[in-house]
Amino acid sequence: MEDDKIDKTISYYIVKMNGIVNFINSSNNLTVEQIIQSGKELSILEYKLTALEVAKEN
Structure with a gap:
């Protein structure tokens, strides 16, 4: 569920x-x-994307 939110946010950014x-x-x-x-x-936006990708990996 959490990964889905992260993926949607990444797509938005x-x-x-x-x-x-x-x-x-x-x-x-x-x-x-x-x-x-x-x-x-x-x-x-690049910093936010990087943070989201790190959060997704963890």
Whole structure:
């Protein structure tokens, strides 16, 4: 049951990350602030994914 919740959360974060990456890649006129903010969001999501994957292994 717990693994199912972790898997769903991992999938959610992956969708969020892909959305941010697609936003960055499809935009031709991003401001520096938008690039920095997107990078911060990706970094946070990556840390969360790493923590979830570690929790899943244990």
